[in-house]
């Protein structure tokens with residue numbers, strides 16, 4: 001069936017609507033990339049008692065700055081609100097843990113890290129990454145503001161500062177003689193409300209000759225892969241290499257290398273050094289990816305123009321599929337109560353009428369309910385017990401791992417529904 005024509009996109013439709021000042025350069029935001037409606041903080045899983053109470057919802061409107069092309073949300077949710085009791089423990093995906101171990105081993109070798117070095121990880125979670133340095137006898141320090149998660153790190157022997165990172169903490173650690181030879185941050189940059197203070201802090205804490213490595217989902221992959229579900233209240237900013245270079249340069253850091261990674265639907269790992277440290281020349285890869293982004297229009301309105309229409313088309317197709325299952329009397333459950341699933345469910349308005357429960361490995365979420373849509377979260381065993389006809393795989397970036405783990409649903413003719421980049425049934 002041909003696609004029906006898409007009505008005039010609402011982009012920039014409301015001249016009264018402004019996104020406030022850009023988080024990096026301060027220019028007024030006028031250009032909307034997509035409007036995902038009102039959405040609750042995606043990690044606020046509710047207890048049964050909380051279901052009858054009011055729940056905060058905030059606009060999930062994505063803006064792009066016409067000056068520096070930083071894609072961003074306004075920060076309605078305070079960092080304290082998100083991170084003090086953070087429900088996510090990184091250690092729960094096997095593929096992710098394997099990725100981190102390989103990364104640690106590569107970094108140790110590439111930078112010649114030994115027992116005299118200090119590795120600092122910002123947003124260190126439960127120590128899932130630093131442990132691979134610690135087992136080699138390399139001194140480590142985690143920085144993790146979520147108290148429950150930091151406690152888990154301390155239990156496994158990873159010293160952890162339970163604070164938000166910025167220039168204040170960096171100044172204090174430096175004054176104590178603790179400078180980072182390797183300073184890492186995995187999937188933390190998006191969650192920083194005060195981006196300038198954070199990147200300035202990296203420059204302060206980095207030892208002369210040291211290296212910063214930061215991983216973040218690549219904006220180009222988000223746009224090309226229609227990954228609108230990776231947009232949520234806790235992710236304030238979305239980065240191209242082009243804009244990241246500008247932000248780091250403003251704080252005396254030069255990106256000298258970059259890796260393209262498969263993680264989180266396509267990420268960049270950038271390597272930064274002090275701008276005056278000329279011992280590490282800027283590689284061709286940095287120039288190549290920057291040029292590619294410029295060709296694709298990420299430093300102009302061009303790259304962002306059709307995103308909203310594609311997002312709405314995906315919502316329509318996903319709901320059509322779910323309505324068909326409902327009409328046929330087929331039972332649908334979901335797998336993976338990660339943040340990205342919460343945006344998808346809330347934006348599409350999918351509640352327990354269409355999806356009975358969400359199965360997840362994280363015991364913290366069991367017996368709780370998804371924010372906004374109030375679908376219950378159960379342990380993975382519930383899938384074998386209830387034998388659903390369809391499993392909606394919310395963390396589509398881990399679909400191979402998940403479809404292998406849940407391969408047993410084929411015994412009763414169960415099928416998988418992968419929502420992104422386009423809804424697809426996998427038998």
Ligand SMILES: [Zn+2]
Nearest residue numbers: 022025065068
């Ligand atoms: Zn800007």
